[in-house]
Amino acid sequence: MKDATPTLLLSMSAPPYWHCGRTVFKRSIDQLIALLPAAAMAVVNWGLPALRVMCLAMAVCVAVEAICCWAMDRKSTIDDFTAVVAGLLYAFMLPAGAPWWIVVIGAVSAMLFGKMLFGGHGNNPLCTPLIGWAVLFISFPVHMDPNIVQTATSFIDPLARLKYFGVAEANAIPVLDLLLGHQINALGAGQVGALLLGGIYLLVRGQIRWQIVIGVLIGAGFPFAYLQMTDPAANASAVFHMCSGSILLCAFFMATEPCTAPAVSAGMLCYGLTCGLMMFVIRHFGSYSDGAPFAVLVTSLLSPYFDMIRPKPFGVK
C-alpha cells in the first residue's frame, strides 16, 4: 500500500474539486488582450505620447496597489494584474498629450479612492478608472480637454463639431474615420473600431455580461435614433453618437465591471438601460459634450437597487 511511503502528501481542499479554470489573473489577461487593439491604434494615431501616458498610468497604478498592500500589511495583490487593467483603462480616458503629473495624480486617486480604500479588487462601489478620470475632469478641466491639449493634429473633435458647427457638419464626418480613431478624443476612447473588436472578444469569452452591454447600447442608441428619425436636420445619427465620446469604451469596459453592476440578469438589463439612458440625457440635455463616464458613475450608485430585482429562489412561493 502506498501510504507506507511517507513522501506522498495528498492535498486537501474544499469541494468542488473540478474547476472551470477561470481565475482573476486569467480574467485580467483576457481584458488586456481585449484592450490591446485599442492601445495599438492609440499609438498609431497619436504616436509615442500615447504610449507614454499608458505606460505611466499602468506603472503608477501597480505601484500604488503594491504600496497600499504593504501599508495595510496584506499580501500583495499586484500579481492578479487587475491594477494593470485599471491603469490602462484609466489611461484610455486621458488625452495623449496629458502632462505627466496629471497622469500620476489621476492614477493615484483612482487606485486609492476607487479601489484600495474599499479593500481592493471587487469591493469598489464605483469603477476604478472612472474615479481617477472624474477627479481630473473636475480639478483640471483644461488639461483634460483634448481640444486644448491636442493642438498639433489634423483630426477634428466630432462632439465639438456637433456642438459648435451644427448637425450638418457633424454628419459630414465619415464613419470610417471615427471607427479608425481619426478624431480628437481621449487617447483610447477614440479608438472606436478597436474597442468594438475588444468588447466583442470579451463577450465571446463570457468575461462581460451581454445584458449590460446590450442594455447600454439600446438605452443610449434608441433615443438618439428616435430623435434623428423625427427630426434629421436637428439631430446627429445614433451611429455618430456611438462612435464619438466614450460611449463604447464605457459600454464594454466600464459599465461591465462586475462589482459595480448588479448580479442578476433582469437587474443587469435594467442597469444597462438606465446607464445608456443617462448617457443620452447628459449628452443631449446636459452641458457636457460626452457624458458617458458620468452616466456610468451615477448608475453604479444605483446598483444595490437593481440588485433587488431578482427572481424568486428555488421553491420559494
Place this chain on the structure above:
Amino acid sequence: MKEHFTMLTDPRFCLSNGVTQRFGMGPMPKTVRLNREGFAVDAAVKKKTLVYPYMHLATHPAPGKGDLFSPIYGTVTDITERSVFVDAVEPDEELKKLGESVEKIDLLAREERGEDLVPVLKGLGVNTKSLGQKCETLIVNCLNPDPGVTWAEPMLLSHTKTFALGMEMLRRLSPAKRIVLAIPSNMKFRHRDVDIARVPYHYPASVNALVIKSVTGREKPEGVGIVGIHNVWSLGRVALTGYPLVETVITIGSLIHSGNYIVRDGSTIGELIDFANIELQPGDTVVRGGPLRGESLDKMDRSITKGASGLFIVESGTIPPMEGHSPCVACGSCSAICPARLRPDMLSRYAEFGLHDRCYDEYITSCLECGLCGYVCIARRPVLQYIRLAKEKLGLKLLKTAGVYAERVKQGE
C-alpha cells in the same frame, strides 16, 4: 436557454455518457474500515474476534438504517467511536464452516409488504429510509449523481436482472401509489409497467430537487419522494444474492482513467487506487464522493462505505489551487450559474464573517448544494463549504430525499 449563456461548456458535465460496461468486482480487501457511527456493536464482537463474511457486527437504532456486516474473513483489530477495523485472515476450517453456514434469504418468496418489510431489509443491511419514504409518487433518480460518476447507466441497461429485482422489491416496500423512473432524455430504455419520465441530463440536472422539478414541473411539490438508483440497485443486489449487503458500487476515476467496480464495504482507498492502477503523485487530491460535492481525504487508509458514489483522483496542477484567504471579487459568476437562483456570493460572505442569521434573508434554505458556485468561482473561494458551514451553524440539516428543510430555528429556543 440558461445553459447557453452560462459557462458550463465542460463536456464532463454531460451525465449520459453511453457507458454500459458491466461492473467489475473490486479487490478483496486486506483491511477494512467500517463506519459504525451511531451503531451499537454486538456484544460478541470485540477486539481480536474472528469474523466471516456476512457476519452481523452492529445494529443501528434507527429502523431505516441497515445493520453492519463483515465483508471478509478476518480479525477485528480495533473498535473506535467511528470505525470497526478488520484485518483479513486466511480462514481455518472452523471459520470457513461458520462462513458457509450463513443462511441465504429468498426475499422474493417472503410475504411481507410495506412497513413489515423494513425490519427484514434492515437485517440485510439495506437502508430503507428513502426507499420506503411516505409519499404519493416516488421518483427513482436514474441519473448519475455527479459528473464523472458513470454507474447509473450500466445499472439500468446492463445489470437488468438486479435492477428488475430492485424495482420489484421497491414496489413491495414503497407506500407510493406511483413509481416513476427519471431517466436521461437521450436514453433508449423501456421497462415493463413502470412510468418513465425523461429528464435533462446535464449537471446539475441530477440534483434531486431538480429531478423532481423536471418530472412534476413544480418546485418542491407535496407528496413526491425521490430515491437514487443506487439504493434500488442495492435492494436488487440483496434480492439477487440473498445475502446481507456488504458491497457498494463506485466509480473510480482520474484524469485518464474511469471504471465502475463493486467494492466491499469498508475497502480502503489505498487498495482501491492500487487496484485501479492509478499512480498517485504528491499534491494530488483524493476525493470520496463526486468531484463536485464530495470530500477530500488525507490518508490512504480512509475507506469507502455504503452510499459513497465514487473515488476520484484530481491531479495536482489540473485546477487552479485554492489559496487560504481569497475575498470575493464580486464577479457574479456564481449568481449567474446557480440553479436555485440564489446569491452564493452574499451567502458565502455572510458565512465568512459569521453573520449566519443573515443567510436566511438570502434564502439559504433553497440551496441545493450542487457545488457549481465553487466550480465557476474565479477567486477560488470555497463557496459550497461556506454555505455548508452556515447551514451547520444554523442547525439546518438537508433532508436529502425531499430537498426540504426543517422549520427555521428561532434564536433562544
